[in-house]
Amino acid sequence: MIWNKEMECADREVMRDLQLKRLQEEVKYEYENVPYYAEKMDKAGVKPEDIRTLEDIALLPFITKEDIADNYPTGLFAQPMENIIRIQSSSGTTGKPKIIGYTQRDMEDWGEAVARGLAMCGATAGDVVHVAYGYGLFTGGLGAHAGAETIGATVLPMSSGNTARQIAFMQDMKSSIICCTPSYALTIAEAVEREGVDPEKLSVKAGLFGAEPWTKSMRGKIEKGLGLKAHDIYGLTEITGPGVSISCDENNGMHINEDLFYPEIVDPETLKPLPIGETGELVFTTLRKQGVPMIRYRTRDICRLMDDKCPCGRTTVRMDRVLGRTDDMLIVKGVNVFPSQVEIVIGKFRELTLNYKLIVDRVGNSDTIELMVEFAEGLIIDDIDFVEHMRKKVEHALRETLQIGCKVRFLNAGTLPRSEGKAVRVEDRRRFE
Amino acid sequence: MAVKQVSIFIENETGRLTKLTKILADAGVDLNAATIAETGEYGILRCIVQNPEETCKVLSEHGFMASVSDAIAVAIDNKPGGLHYVLDLLSSADIGVKYIYSTIQSIKGEAVIVMKVSDQERAEKILGEAGVKLCDTEELK
Numbered sequence: 001m002i003w004n005k006e007m008e009c010a011d012r013e014v015m016r017d018l019q020l021k022r023l024q025e026e027v028k029y030e031y032e033n034v035p036y037y038a039e040k041m042d043k044a045g046v047k048p049e050d051i052r053t054l055e056d057i058a059l060l061p062f063i064t065k066e067d068i069a070d071n072y073p074t075g076l077f078a079q080p081m082e083n084i085i086r087i088q089s090s091s092g093t094t095g096k097p098k099i100i101g102y103t104q105r106d107m108e109d110w111g112e113a114v115a116r117g118l119a120m121c122g123a124t125a126g127d128v129v130h131v132a133y134g135y136g137l138f139t140g141g142l143g144a145h146a147g148a149e150t151i152g153a154t155v156l157p158m159s160s161g162n163t164a165r166q167i168a169f170m171q172d173m174k175s176s177i178i179c180c181t182p183s184y185a186l187t188i189a190e191a192v193e194r195e196g197v198d199p200e201k202l203s204v205k206a207g208l209f210g211a212e213p214w215t216k217s218m219r220g221k222i223e224k225g226l227g228l229k230a231h232d233i234y235g236l237t238e239i240t241g242p243g244v245s246i247s248c249d250e251n252n253g254m255h256i257n258e259d260l261f262y263p264e265i266v267d268p269e270t271l272k273p274l275p276i277g278e279t280g281e282l283v284f285t286t287l288r289k290q291g292v293p294m295i296r297y298r299t300r301d302i303c304r305l306m307d308d309k310c311p312c313g314r315t316t317v318r319m320d321r322v323l324g325r326t327d328d329m330l331i332v333k334g335v336n337v338f339p340s341q342v343e344i345v346i347g348k349f350r351e352l353t354l355n356y357k358l359i360v361d362r363v364g365n366s367d368t369i370e371l372m373v374e375f376a377e378g379l380i381i382d383d384i385d386f387v388e389h390m391r392k393k394v395e396h397a398l399r400e401t402l403q404i405g406c407k408v409r410f411l412n413a414g415t416l417p418r419s420e421g422k423a424v425r426v427e428d429r430r431r432f433e
Numbered sequence: 434m435a436v437k438q439v440s441i442f443i444e445n446e447t448g449r450l451t452k453l454t455k456i457l458a459d460a461g462v463d464l465n466a467a468t469i470a471e472t473g474e475y476g477i478l479r480c481i482v483q484n485p486e487e488t489c490k491v492l493s494e495h496g497f498m499a500s501v502s503d504a505i506a507v508a509i510d511n512k513p514g515g516l517h518y519v520l521d522l523l524s525s526a527d528i529g530v531k532y533i534y535s536t537i538q539s540i541k542g543e544a545v546i547v548m549k550v551s552d553q554e555r556a557e558k559i560l561g562e563a564g565v566k567l568c569d570t571e572e573l574k
Binding site for chain 2: 377
């Protein structure tokens, strides 16, 4: 089912005309309401009226996560707080979160974007949408929720966790669409098997999974284990949240909601736009955002765009799965983690050095993250209590900053190998192939 | 009279302790007493050696964090009730014992145990007044 034929199946010329019109409006709006970006444009010698074609977007300066950090918390807001009805956030690189505000219309657009994805899963007002993403500042839960409400489906705001209760609701309330992280879907699928529930007897027919990388083999296990068809959903808080793009039944790339989010692929080195089909860094411009518009936001995600005709009938450009990142951001349990955040925490303890390593792994279906850090030289350690106390303090501080649990393991000073060049701070043992 | 004990932080990995004992063996360090307190991931080896400062230096050169601290070594009658007698003296004086371990050698009919107490100075005084024999590092050789 196609939720919004006018936008999703528009003739390419019609879509490009709409995009240009919206881009011109968005750039003018940003220039007039966000002094920081206006200054950037002035420095680049570009005025809103210089945007005459879609290709002129390349004249505009980028916005980076560093810009967001420099303007913490609300420096990039284009509207006063009285017009902001919602705040969501995700981790920032400096230890301070990225704060994004939404106006009433932004919330409606977000709901619209996710509704299109739910419709790709076959959702209608008669469906029961089971939202097992975490609710809160994380955009997963409330984003899926907004989409289901837009459709007029029955929403089960389960949030994540308590798997036995998830399964009970799936059975008793006949959940027909489930939204959660792929790893949590797998956890539910395995619990279903353990409890001897026949997947065929579950009513769930499709799932909308995103917020973290996942593998083909995970997809197969989830589809079989829950008896459903899996769809990918992509998004990022800076742009809106989940719903920027979603895969249809063809499972061949995610359709970008191009009337709302304009995609570009740029060379991560030269930052020059690349032709469609080439792999590079994904850049998004919001076309209708009021709260915190983003002009040419560098996502740091590496991927490629596809514009060949999709048999589903939608004409929107698709993005392939994300192949990697141009920065050191990790996604652990669906949460963005930057090594720099960890450094800030370690730096607060004079008992520790900045010689550390993060080990990310996947045990069962769940991501784990462990910090190995060296004690400062000359530290007197003659007591287990001291070490245990230190560990609790550091683990607590990490949880406060990262929003997820991180195990801490202390090492003797000088244990970690010293590298000649850039230190290898992260060992990601997860395999996504 | 205090004894000097060396505390060494060790990651709990197979072979790590062996590496430590190799360093001590190569440096000709004799362990007069040793104990390990551990959790799942690491341990603290405490030991009595004849040259604590020198031993610490050698260990830190080899990547082990080691430090020296005071403890009490008492010679107790090697018979039932011997340890109880000493501990009773301390607890009556409201002095806590954090841990104890025994030495490798015993002296003619006596066992020598090392203990870490909450108040080293008072413990030495009380035990001394009660006639309990306190040993110095050299006596544990």
